[in-house]
Each structure stands twice: as structure tokens, then as C-alpha cells.
Amino acid sequence: MRRREENEIEFGRIVAFSDGVFSIAITLLVLNLGIDKGLSEGQIDDALWNLREDFFAYAISFAVIGRFWVVHHRFFAEVEAFDGRLIGLNLLYLGFIVLIPFSSEVLGEYGGQTPAVVLYSANLALVVLLGLLMGADARRRGLTKVDDRAHRENQIRSTYIAGVFLLSVPLAFLAPNVAPYLWLVLFLDPAARLAARGISRDGP
Secondary structure, eight states: OEEGGGSHHHHHHHHHHHHHHHHHHHHHGGGGOOOOSSOOHHHHHHHHHHTHHHHHHHHHHHHHHHHHHHHHHHHHHSBOEEOHHHHHHHHHHHHHHTTHHHHHHHHHHHTTSHHHHHHHHHHHHHHHHHHHHHHHHHHHTTOBOOOHHHHHHHHHHHHHHHHHHHHHHHHHHHOTTTGGGGGGHHHHOHHHHHHHHHHHHHOO
16 A cells, blocks of 8 residues: 555546546547548538437536546545555446447447447446445555545445436337437436435434
8 A cells, every 4th residue: 555645646647647547538539430432512501410319429428527526536635545456446447438339339329229228327337336445445455534424325326326226227128219218317416415305314
């Protein structure tokens, strides 16, 4: 185990590498959007309309990756020590982050089909669950200074978000065209209210 204050340069490299992966992943999303050159006005309208599922996948993925970055940033701001295990879990987590542009592209191309919805849902659910595992493991081993209340809030919020994506997997087998719209409830963020309610129930 290495203390952060004694290895600030090495710790900074871990954070900088992570930020770079997030930046690349969120930039790659826009590469899934594009129309042919030399189109007439009417053809441009049709081309843009045909990209509606790609734009939907882009919007969801951009918002989700942005949220993941905020959570990841807050987590590492509280890290006081690190070791090979934390670095390994972080790399595994980032591996699924950088997979999001691919699963987003598949969703944009084949959004009305079950495999595309299942791939995307599983990808994002795994990111959330790995982030939850990384935070819980680091806290248990004394690598982070996150307090009980913040940890509990993160657990409830992450469980809710992962649950939404996992619930869309069986729904994708019944109604693949409907399943992606379930993700829109994430923009309402009822997770914040659930977290507050769960914390108040458990007491201070």
C-alpha cells in the first residue's frame, strides 16, 4: 500500500490516465454520427431522420459517461492510499468505459433488436457494478476517507442505476423497441430521493 501524499506523482498519473480514457470514450461517441456528402435538402432531412436512433444512443451515452466521470472523480478525490489491487480494479472499470462507444454504435445501428439492447444494458450495468465494487473494496481496506453517509448514498444510487439497466435486459426480449425508453427514468434521477430516504431510515 502506498500513501497518496508520499507518492503524489504516481497517484497523479493514475488519475490523469483515467481522465484520458474518459475523454477518449466520450469523444468517440460522436464518430458514430455522420451523413453522406452531396445530399440535396430533402435528402439531408431524410438522412438526419434516419440517424434518430444514433442520436438517442449518443445522448444517453454522453450523459452516462459524463455521470460516470463525475463519480469516478469524486471517488479518487477521497483516496488516501493505493495499491496494485485498486489499480487493477480501476483498469477493469476503464475497460468497460471505453467499450461504451462500441455498444452505443451497435445500439444506434440495431436499436430495435434484442442483442443490441442487451449488449448496451450489460455494458453500462457492469460499469456501475464495478465502480460500486471498487469503492466498497477501497473503503473496506482503508484506502479512502469516504464517510458512512456518502458511502451509503453511493450504494443506493449505484444499485438503482444498475437495476434500471439490468431490468431492461429481460424487457429487451419482450419488447426491444420499448426497452431503451426505460433508461430515460435515469434523467429524472429518483436515485437521489431514494438515497436520501434510505439514509434517513438508517439514521445519522
